[in-house]
Amino acid sequence: MSETQFTPRVFSGIQPSGDLHLGNYLGALKRFADAQEQGVQSIYCMVDLHAITVPQKPDDLKRSTRELCAGFIASGIDPEKSILINQSQVPEHAQLAWIFNCVARMGWMGRMTQWKDKAGKNAEAASLGLFAYPALMAADILIYHATHVPVGEDQKQHLELTRDIAAKFNHDYGVDFFPLTEPVIEGAATRVMSLRDGSKKMSKSDPSPASRINLTDDADTIAKKFRKAKTDPDALPSEAEGLKDRPEARNLVNIYAALSDQTIDQVLAEVGGQQFGTFKPALAELAVSKLGPITAEMQRLMADETEIDRILARGAEQAREITAPILKRTYEIVGMVG
Numbered sequence: 001m002s003e004t005q006f007t008p009r010v011f012s013g014i015q016p017s018g019d020l021h022l023g024n025y026l027g028a029l030k031r032f033a034d035a036q037e038q039g040v041q042s043i044y045c046m047v048d049l050h051a052i053t054v055p056q057k058p059d060d061l062k063r064s065t066r067e068l069c070a071g072f073i074a075s076g077i078d079p080e081k082s083i084l085i086n087q088s089q090v091p092e093h094a095q096l097a098w099i100f101n102c103v104a105r106m107g108w109m110g111r112m113t114q115w116k117d118k119a120g121k122n123a124e125a126a127s128l129g130l131f132a133y134p135a136l137m138a139a140d141i142l143i144y145h146a147t148h149v150p151v152g153e154d155q156k157q158h159l160e161l162t163r164d165i166a167a168k169f170n171h172d173y174g175v176d177f178f179p180l181t182e183p184v185i186e187g188a189a190t191r192v193m194s195l196r197d198g199s200k201k202m203s204k205s206d207p208s209p210a211s212r213i214n215l216t217d218d219a220d221t222i223a224k225k226f227r228k229a230k231t232d233p234d235a236l237p238s239e240a241e242g243l244k245d246r247p248e249a250r251n252l253v254n255i256y257a258a259l260s261d262q263t264i265d266q267v268l269a270e271v272g273g274q275q276f277g278t279f280k281p282a283l284a285e286l287a288v289s290k291l292g293p294i295t296a297e298m299q300r301l302m303a304d305e306t307e308i309d310r311i312l313a314r315g316a317e318q319a320r321e322i323t324a325p326i327l328k329r330t331y332e333i334v335g336m337v338g
């Protein structure tokens with residue numbers, strides 16, 4: 001265990017690899033905004049270097065990066081309170097990642113479920129970057145000595161690997177330099193599931209647009225997607241126990257709870273006994289009331305790209321005040337002259 005007391009610092013990132021969806025909002029963005037209010041220094045990152053581990057069209061990547069920045073701000077991240085950055089504008093992320101590529105073991109990477117899911121049966125054709133993704137993620141976090149990382153459930157394994165990399169570096173070099181970061185996976189919606197299949201997570205890369213609610217969807221589209229969401233024929237139960245073995249029903253109740261800042265029990269006390277014909281329109285109305293203002297704000301911000309670029313340039317400057325000394329010290333520990 002690390003014995004040094006590290007100052008609390010929060011880091012988290014999102015890939016600019018497509019439209020933001022309800023899973024990203026409830027599992028990440030909404031919780032970042034809540035964390036920001038707790039007064040801990042926070043760094044939020046558009047991880048464009050991660051996005052290119054699978055093919056991206058250059059113009060789409062630029063648009064998605066700016067749109068993601070707008071999404072962060074529209075969800076409540078204030079660039080005056082938190083540091084907002086684009087990963088490639090802070091070169092120390094990639095520089096530390098190289099060191100970690102030399103610390104992490106091939107076997108560790110090969111066991112990552114995201115690697116197995118994304119590379120599939122055709123691992124030979126996958127990029128080396130996709131394989132090394134978790135080492136870059138560890139660098140993103142540890143280049144800030146971040147102590148807490150709010151993420152969705154799907155990132156738990158990568159965060160365990162981040163701790164393994166920090167521990168191995170500290171052990172190999174006989175130092176107590178990198179913190180053992182704590183994953184923060186909390187709330188009713190740490191794993192929002194596909195609206196078409198309650199066993200799969202809601203994801204940007206799902207080929208079915210009906211599987212997810214995008215932050216750019218209008219009210220009619222949101223209502224239609226919830227109306228068509230897969231469910232079972234039974235009424236909603238009055239207690240959480242009744243959601244066992246009903247993944248689609250549980251998912252919709254979780255979404256309702258997270259959007260309304262209630263517990264599952266509070267939601268079921270309100271809606272228990274309702275048929276989906278009644279519950280789904282209420283859920284759609286709630287989602288529109290919460291997401292509508294965010295969508296509108298994103299559109300307003302996207303109209304001024306220069307301002308977005310200015311925010312990111314300033315964020316990179318602030319970030320480098322933290323990352324440059326940590327990289328310098330890492331190089332010294334490793335034995336690099338300079």
Ligand code: AQP
Pocket residue numbers: 013014015017023024025026027028150151152153154155189190191192193201202203204205206
């Ligand atoms: N379904 C989800 N439920 C809760 N949280 C989620 N997150 C993603 N999907 C869900 C959280 O959002 C943050 C950013 O995710 P990301 O875009 O960097 O990575 P991702 O997991 O690769 O997102 P997608 O949508 O699933 O993209 P693809 O389809 O490309 O893999 C993270 O905190 C993540 O936990």
